[in-house]
Amino acid sequence: xxxxxxxxxxxxxxxxxxxxxxxxxxxxxxxxxxxxxxxxxxxxxxxxxxxxxxxxxxxxxxxxxxxxxxxxxxxxxxxxxxxxxxxxxxxxxxxxxxxxxxxxxxxxxxxxxxxxxxxxxxxxxxxxxxxxxxxxxxxxxxxxxxxxxxxxxx
Amino acid sequence: xxxxxxxxxxxxxxxxxxxxxxxxxxxxxxxxxxxxxxxxxxxxxxxxxxxxxxxxxxxxxxxxxxxxxxxxxxxxxxxxxxxxxxxxxxxxxxxxxxxxxxxxxxxxxxxxxxxxxxxxxxxxxxxxxxxxxxxxxxxxxxxxxxxxxxxxxxxxxxxxxxxxxxxxxxxxxxxxxxxxxxxxxxxxxxxxxxxxxxxxxxxxxxxxxxxxxxxxxxxxxxxxxxxxxxxxxxxxxxxxxxxxxxxxxxxxxxxxxxxxxxxxxxxxxxxxxxxxxxxxxxxxxxxxxxxxxxxxxxxxxxxxxxxxxxxxxxxxxxxxxxxxxxxxxxxxxxxxxxxxxxxxxxxxxxxxxxxxxxxxxxxxxxxxxxxxxxxxxxxxxxxxxxxxxxx
Numbered sequence: 200x201x202x203x204x205x206x207x208x209x210x211x212x213x214x215x216x217x218x219x220x221x222x223x224x225x226x227x228x229x230x231x232x233x234x235x236x237x238x239x240x241x242x243x244x245x246x247x248x249x250x251x252x253x254x255x256x257x258x259x260x261x262x263x264x265x266x267x268x269x270x271x272x273x274x275x276x277x278x279x280x281x282x283x284x285x286x287x288x289x290x291x292x293x294x295x296x297x298x299x300x301x302x303x304x305x306x307x308x309x310x311x312x313x314x315x316x317x318x319x320x321x322x323x324x325x326x327x328x329x330x331x332x333x334x335x336x337x338x339x340x341x342x343x344x345x346x347x348x349x350x351x352x353x
Numbered sequence: 354x355x356x357x358x359x360x361x362x363x364x365x366x367x368x369x370x371x372x373x374x375x376x377x378x379x380x381x382x383x384x385x386x387x388x389x390x391x392x393x394x395x396x397x398x399x400x401x402x403x404x405x406x407x408x409x410x411x412x413x414x415x416x417x418x419x420x421x422x423x424x425x426x427x428x429x430x431x432x433x434x435x436x437x438x439x440x441x442x443x444x445x446x447x448x449x450x451x452x453x454x455x456x457x458x459x460x461x462x463x464x465x466x467x468x469x470x471x472x473x474x475x476x477x478x479x480x481x482x483x484x485x486x487x488x489x490x491x492x493x494x495x496x497x498x499x500x501x502x503x504x505x506x507x508x509x510x511x512x513x514x515x516x517x518x519x520x521x522x523x524x525x526x527x528x529x530x531x532x533x534x535x536x537x538x539x540x541x542x543x544x545x546x547x548x549x550x551x552x553x554x555x556x557x558x559x560x561x562x563x564x565x566x567x568x569x570x571x572x573x574x575x576x577x578x579x580x581x582x583x584x585x586x587x588x589x590x591x592x593x594x595x596x597x598x599x600x601x602x603x604x605x606x607x608x609x610x611x612x613x614x615x616x617x618x619x620x621x622x623x624x625x626x627x628x629x630x631x632x633x634x635x636x637x638x639x640x641x642x643x644x645x646x647x648x649x650x651x652x653x654x655x656x657x658x659x660x661x662x663x664x665x666x667x668x669x670x671x672x673x674x675x676x677x678x679x680x681x682x683x684x685x686x687x688x689x690x691x692x693x694x695x696x697x698x699x700x701x702x703x704x705x706x707x708x709x710x711x712x713x714x715x716x717x718x719x720x721x722x723x724x725x726x727x728x729x730x731x732x733x734x735x736x737x738x739x740x741x742x743x744x
Contacts, residue, residue, distance in 0.1 A: 239447065241445060241446050241447045241450060274447060275447060311464065314446075314458065314459070315443075315458075315459045318443065318445045318446050318458070318459060319379070319443045319444075319445050319446075319459055319500070320379075320425070321377050321378060321379060321425070322377075323376075323377055323441075323443070323459060323460055323462060323477075323499050323500070324376040324377055324462070325376075325462040325463075325486070325487055325488070326373065326376065326487070326488055326489045326497060327376070328371065329406065329483075329487060330406045330407065330408035330409060331358075331368065331369075331370050331371075331408040332407060332408050333406070333407070333408075334361075334406070334407045336406070336407075337406035337407050337408070340404055340405070340406050340483050341406065341483075343404075343463075343465075343466060343483070344462075344463045344466070344483045344487060346465060347462075347463035347464060347465030347466045347483075348462065348463065348464065348465065349465070350465030350468070350469070351464050351465035351466075351467075351468030351469060351474065
């Protein structure tokens with residue numbers, strides 16, 4: 200493998216390690232209790248009702264708790280959600296997140312989509328197809344991109 | 354359609370890709386009239402931003418004609434001649450409504466990557482890797498423009514395509530450096546880099562009332578162009594000590610505002626350049642911050658350093674002690690283009706701002722890989738190559 204490609208692959212691995220560190224950082228949450236996932240929406244608190252949330256969140260029904268509060272300093276409205284039932288923790292959580300099976304990924308994505316719908320009326324979709332041909336490095340980036348909607352520090 | 358695709362590190366080619374389609378009701382489709390090479394593309398091409406996939410279409414600075422509009426588009430119609438902001442802003446999140454458009458909450462479809470790397474995601478940008486949303490770039494015959502009511506601007510009569518083209522990215526980027534750097538009448542401003550962004554930062558500083566503006570580079574054609582078209586003083590850093598020269602020209606104080614318009618692949622003379630090159634190539638640091646270091650050292654006590662150049666990750670030997678002990682304000686941003694574009698188009702129409710001189714070369718889409726090579730090596734006096742897909 201040419202040195203340039205090796206360096207590029209090394210950069211990808213380093214980035215992957217950074218993302219993994221972010222993933223594993225969540226291991227330290229209190230046992231039995233999920234942390235609230237929160238977004239701030241640029242709208243008046245009166246415009247957000249717990250029973251009338253946008254469809255992506257409404258679809259979770261009674262499986263989630265919802266908390267809606269005004270954001271300080273005229274910054275809009277904070278929407279916080281979390282599962283009522285405990286979710287995978289520790290090593291199970293890491294494996295679930297890497298494989299895309301952690302329910303919190305779906306909830307995180309739904310929260311982002313709900314914010315987008317409340318603010319803009321639509322969820323911006325990526326261009327398709329994402330690329331015309333794949334390489335091993337491209338597949339890795341593709342995997343990271345697919346996970347990215349449900350991951351992050353939210 | 355034909356498009357310029359990234360195929361691997363330092364490998365570009367013109368390929369057939371599917372035509373773009375409306376993916377959202379607030380999208381438009383633009384037929385490209387012209388796009389331009391940008392220094393920040395070189396970071397992608399060289400593999401310094403490792404979130405590209407083979408087949409990705411690059412390019413983010415462009416003008417064109419709207420050929421299709423989504424059902425929820427209100428401010429544009431088919432046939433509009435538009436310049437499109439390189440960053441996509443939704444127009445309604447907190448950041449967009451506070452004129453911080455490149456920080457938009459709703460336009461990066463891969464937010465987890467930016468959040469893992471930076472602690473927060475940026476807005477989406479055309480053709481600038483999957484970390485920045487994975488949107489297709491503009492070096493193609495057509496491009497989809499999301500949230501077009503906020504990011505596409507009708508070009509006024511009297512402003513030609515070649516002049517409007519640079520209002521897509523390089524002019525607002527430069528203007529932002531002077532504006533958010535706090536340039537005010539009477540200031541002495543130093544600008545590192547005489548590429549398109551640096552020239553526009555220098556011109557903005559002059560128009561905002563700076564008493565003296567001093568631009569720094571090493572390429573003779575760029576220095577000459579900056580003197581002639583921008584009206585800035587210049588320093589060739591290969592023939593003089595920049596810090597000493599700036600102290601001499603500023604009464605020993607140093608510039609009030611220092612604007613860095615170079616970015617992560619900075620060049621310099623001396624052992625620090627070798628040190629940075631080695632560390633960057635070994636991926637022990639992602640970016641070479643040579644010009645930022647110099648700006649921090651040169652800036653007067655209590656002054657401001659604004660970082661306009663694109664940086665992706667971590668740098669080494671950053672003089673944080675100078676920032677603290679000299680009481681500097683250090684700022685940076687990707688560009689909030691929507692905040693400035695209407696005003697900049699008006700200034701171009703009024704003859705206050707010249708941009709067409711930046712277009713030193715004009716090529717077809719098929720010639721784009723060669724044009725990027727020329728642009729990268731700054732050969733044949735290339736400042737910007739304009740790519741015209743319709744030719």
